[in-house]
Amino acid sequence: MNEQQQEGQAGYRAWLAYHPRMDSAASKEESLRYAWIASDDRDDTVRAAITEIVEGIGTMYGAAPRISATATDAAGENGPRDSEPNAAYGAGPGILVGTFAANERLRDIFGVEVAELGREGFAIRAKDGVTAIGAHTPVGALYGAFHLLRLLATGIDESELEIVERPANKLRMINQWDNIDGSIERGYAGSSIFYKDDEIDFDPARIRDYARLLASTGINAIAINNVNAHRLESRFVTGDYLPRIAELAAIFRVYGIRLLLSINFAAPIEVGGLPTADPLDADVKRWWRERAADIYAAIPDFGGFLVKADSENRPGPFTYGRGHAEGANMLAEALEAHGGLVVWRCFVYNCKQDWRDRKTDRARAAYDHFLPLDGAFRDNVVLQIKNGPMDFQVREPVSPLLGAMERTNQVVEFQITQEYTGQQRHLCYLVPQWKTVLDFETRALGEASPVKRVVDGSVHGRALGGFAAVSNIGADTNWTGHPLAQSNLYGYGRLAWNPELSAEAIAEEWALQTFGSNRQVADAVVDMLMDSLDIYESYTAPLGVGWMVNPNHHYGPNVDGYEYDKWGTYHFADRDGVGVDRTVLSGTGYAGQYMGANAGTYESFAECPDELLLFFHHVPYGHRLKSGLTVIQHIYDTHFDGALRAAGLAERWASLEGLVPADDYDEALARFREQAEHAKEWRDRINTYFYRKSGVPDERGRTIY
């Protein structure tokens, strides 16, 4: 199948595009290196790996590997077939793929060194004409297949290869905030691919392609419905919906992805007709045990429950005078015998705060609620902690809860969907932001406890941990609205697999796979992606203070939009200064939640990093930053500069006309133009607001209204 057919059939575009090589003579020669593909596995997942390789190499090199006799069996009814199915495998150069257990030749090739691969790792060895992909499990082989294809698509095409990979994190999860009516909470790429008109309604081919995209980056779990589980979604745990959910699970299973459901803590009442949802009530416990049994009868490898409880008006154990540990453990008990997990979110805070009340600090909430519960959760509970203490702002400090609980499993939660970072109309490549979080030194155990080592379990010796993130996809043909926003989904998966990868390397992989091997395109796209977070931060809320967006939909500037509201999101700007005093000495005490020297760094005016100054301190406009600028001049400069650089993005994209597919070009260009205009609106709103508050003019005399 060539690229056009592939695109024509499905109509949508993403990074598994397998662009044909530009130099066809050379590619013909290279294709000889992959004359055949063989496997002795009979497994659906290995079949998927074979199909992927045959299609990928076939499209890239113009000649697909012949499937050997054994692999033809393995590829089965749905798999690709070859006109010469009996071509002997092993003669001349080709590809072997599969598990060590089923493939003697792979055992011979890799010998004994394979033990370190774990359940999901793989090894690739290209030598003497044979490219071997071996793993302990079918899904390991699939990851190896995707890795080989990634290498080829990014131009690494060596006749000798020696690669060993295993994921850093056990749980690498995606959360869909999709609702059964087809809408997506904080979705910016069209409607849901899972639901329509109050039904579970999907195109299996599209779900399969989503599974391929996710698996190609190493994602291994997906919660398929919004953490705000509404009336009908609360019934997903019942027989009404399980058959359809099982069909979805079966598609994801082939790609090594376990399905989870977001549940409603009050489901025993709302669905089960019980008088209570008290986690200590015997009938409630029985009800959840029965639900678990039903689910596992339909989906034997079901992943577990994702729970938003006692958060933003969702029900939870507090109603019954119980705590989070009691709530989570009750569900965990129901799932335990089946191997299921409870993923319990820590996004718990008072969302009905009185703005006059300066003592309550939303930033403190997750830590205050959960730290005292360290050690109280069962082994199959994992806490899901948002990367920052507030809510996915462009800049926040790292949540002080990460690393602070020694006897509790933790995953970090990121938001791929760009709720507060331009809603996929502005370009904002988030991988650099996530890297900052992952590399943050928590000081949990002295100097070697960055967040990435906390969540992979190694700092506190936890068996379970990893990453979760809110997806940014929808039914749009390009999946993500802004074509370049795909890089965030791709980058999230790659980081979850290996947090050591650099943001730039990930951007380059994505660009080459998505747009093909044209260097001019890849270089321009990588540069734009790498600049984009800083540009966005420059023209939006300054110095870590956050918010300043329109209430509810959260798009666009509104400096006081959340100032006199109940959500705990204030900047406290007055005529003298701006920022939130979160010090122990004179403020909310939040800075004291950090471990070791971090607490002192944030407490101190002088040491607090510039980019977080207004998160931790209320400072006069004339306060001098480490950069040498005053706070007010910094605000003016960054906003003028940010708007200019946003306009520059549109120009840089325009230089790629004719070099990227017309649809992508047009869709992105329209968005870059909107971003450039909107950045001016941001600039003028923020500059004007602070000029009027402070009365301090711009040193450089630029127009402020």
Ligand SMILES: CO[C@H]1[C@H](O)[C@@H](O)[C@H](O)O[C@@H]1C(=O)O
């Ligand atoms: C799903 O609800 C979301 C809500 O839409 C969003 O504005 C906020 O960021 O976070 C909530 C959460 O993370 O639960």
